[in-house]
Amino acid sequence: MAHTIPEPSRDVPISGEYDVVIVGGGIAGIAAALAARRQGAKTLLIEKQFLLGGLATAGLIAIYLPLCDGMGRQVSFGLAEELLRLSVRHGYEPAGDHHSQYFCPAWLEGGSPQARAGERFEAEFNANLFAILCEQQLLQEGVALLYGTSVCGAKVENGRIKALFIENKSGRSAILARSFVDASGDADLCHLAGEHTATFAQGNVLASWYFQHTGGRFALRMLGFADIPDKYKQPGSEAEKGRRYTGLDAQELSELTCASHANILADFLSKGGISPDHALANIATTPQVRMTRRLDGAYTLDDAQMHTAFEDSIGMIGDWRKPGPVYELPYRTLYGNRIANLCSAGRCISVTDAMWDISRVIPACAVTGQAAGTAAALTGNFAALSVPVLQAALRKAGVPLHEGELFR
Ligand SMILES: Cc1cc2nc3c(=O)[nH]c(=O)nc-3n(C[C@H](O)[C@H](O)[C@H](O)COP(=O)(O)OP(=O)(O)OC[C@H]3O[C@@H](n4cnc5c(N)ncnc54)[C@H](O)[C@@H]3O)c2cc1C
Structure with a gap:
C-alpha cells in the first residue's frame, strides 16, 4: 500500500481580513488579543474548541500561579494581573488537595508588605466562570472570535505568512492578516x-487533573502533579517512571486521553459511587500536556539567566517553584529567523527545556501574550520593530520591564 495519496488542490474562499490574527484562545491568546485590540488593531482570535482558556479552563488547570517573586515583590503586571483578578471576580475556589491557600488577601489593596512577603500572589479560580468572563471581555472590547476552527495550513511567500488556511463547520477557507501570533x-x-x-x-508524564464534589465542596484532584526537568530530578523518584508523551501525535494523544480517563474513573470509584457527598464534577476536554513543541527563536532564554537585565525586556516573571528568582523576558524569545510577520506567545516561546518549566505557567503566558499582541499591532515585521516603541506601549499599559524598577 502506498504511504501517501495526493490531495486534490483547490481554491478556497477568503473568509476574513484582519490586522492581527491570533491562533489559540488559551491564556496567551486571550492576552494577545486584548493587547492587540487595545492598540487599535482589527483582531481575530481563532480557537479550535468552543471555550476560551485552553489548558487553564478546558484543561482544568485552575490555579493561577504567582505574579510575585515569593519575597513580597510583584513582578508580573499588566494583563497578567488583570486576568488573575478577572479569574476571581466572583470568588475563589476552595484549595485543591495540594494547596492550603488559594488566595492571600494581603495582595489586595491595602495589604501589608510584611504579610505579602510570606504569601504568594496566586489564586485558584473557577474554570467555567473564567472562560465565560474572558469571552465577554474580548467581545466587549471588539475582538472577533472564531470558535470551532482549526488552523491547518499557512501560505508563505517571501518569508511572510500571506494567509492561514482554516477548517470549521463552514468548510475550508483562508484568512488574511498583516501579522500573526x-x-x-x-x-x-x-x-x-x-x-x-x-x-x-523528555516528553510529558500522564496527568489526570479533575474536579470532584466532596465534603460539601468542589475540589481539584491533581493526579500527575509534577513533570520536573531531568536536571532537577531525584534518582528513583516518581518523575523517573512511567510512559512519556510528546503531545504531537494524534494517536498518542488519543491514548493519553483514554489513560487519563481510566485514571480518573479508578480514582473516583476508589471512594465509592455517587452519593450526596461524592460526585465526579468535571473532566478536562483537552489533553493535559505541559511542554510539546516551541519556537526556536532569535534568542533562547535559560533558567540560569535569573536577575539578568535584557535591553529588550518585555516584562518579568518569577519562578512558581521557589521564592527569589526574577526573569526579564527578552522580546527576541517571541520571534524567529524565518517568518517576518509571525511571533509566538505562551507555552511555545523560545526557552531552554529547564526554563520551559518556568515560562509555561499561566502568569508567564499572559506576560508574553500581552507583549506579542502589542507587537503584532505595531508591526508586520517583528524583528524590525523598534524595541523602544514596543516597550513604551507596554509601559503605558502598566508593565514594568526591568527588575531595577521593582520596589517593595
Ligand atoms: C498537568 C498540568 C498542570 C499545570 N499546572 C499549572 C498550574 O498549577 N498553574 C499554572 O499557572 N500553570 C499550570 N500549568 C501550565 C499552564 O496550564 C499552561 O501552560 C498554560 O495555561 C498554557 O497557556 P497557553 O495559552 O500558552 O496554551 P494553551 O492553554 O495550550 O492554549 C492553546 C489554545 O490553542 C488552541 N489551539 C491549539 N492548536 C490550534 C490550532 N491549530 N487551531 C486553532 N486553535 C488551536 C487550543 O485549543 C488551546 O485553547 C499546568 C499544565 C499542565 C498540563
Missing part, C-alpha cells in the same frame, strides 16, 4: 509556516 501552545503555526521549532525531548 502563534498562541497554540504547541507552536502549530510556527510548524505549519516552516519556522524553526524545537521539541521537548
